[in-house]
Amino acid sequence: MNDRSLYYIAVIPPVKESNSIQQIKEDLKTRFNICHSLRSPAHITLQMPFRRNIRDENDIMNSLKEFAAAQPGFDVFLDGFGHFSNRVIFIKIQEHSPFIDLRQALVCTLRSSLNFTENETSRPFHPHITIAHRDLSPEIFNIAWSEFRFKQFTATFRITGLSLLKHDGKKWNIYRSFPFKLL
Helix, strand or coil: CEEEEEEEEECCCCCHHHHHHHHHHHHHHHCCCCHHHHHHHCCCEEEEEEEEHHHHHHHHHHHHHHHHHHCEEEEEEEEEEEEEEECCEEEECCCCHHHHHHHHHHHHHHHHHCCCCCHHHHHCCCCCCECCCCCCCCCHHHHHHHHHHCCCCCEEECCCCCEEEEECCCEEEEEEEECCCCC
């Protein structure tokens, strides 16, 4: 039996915005057969996927609970679409600094409390919400991007916590959520 699971840490938009993003992903599946992004809920990744022993779950959850309880909430403004080369299309986040600050604090906690390595936490960080990747071919990217580059999408919402997601072998699920401090 494999006693290691795959996790990542993210901010999940509220239900209304998540549903709107899900509709965009469903449309991409219908029109272009792009469906890999449907294996994960709408999210803004704070910590890329990592493997840990299932026995470490309580330590992970306790650390994230304590960390989140000390973080202030903040507002997010989504506006339009962007891309990374011809392999990823995403929804743009206008103000990155609250996410950069949150991630830097999270990385410190992951390294000090949970023994994450520098390699696990040192990837470049560009806050965004992915709507197409992995199964997005360069050819389909060109067709889809010709539309999405001009497509309108805006949303404003408050971030009030973070979530630990766990892979079940087929898709990512929100495993636990941790609220930020109340003001």
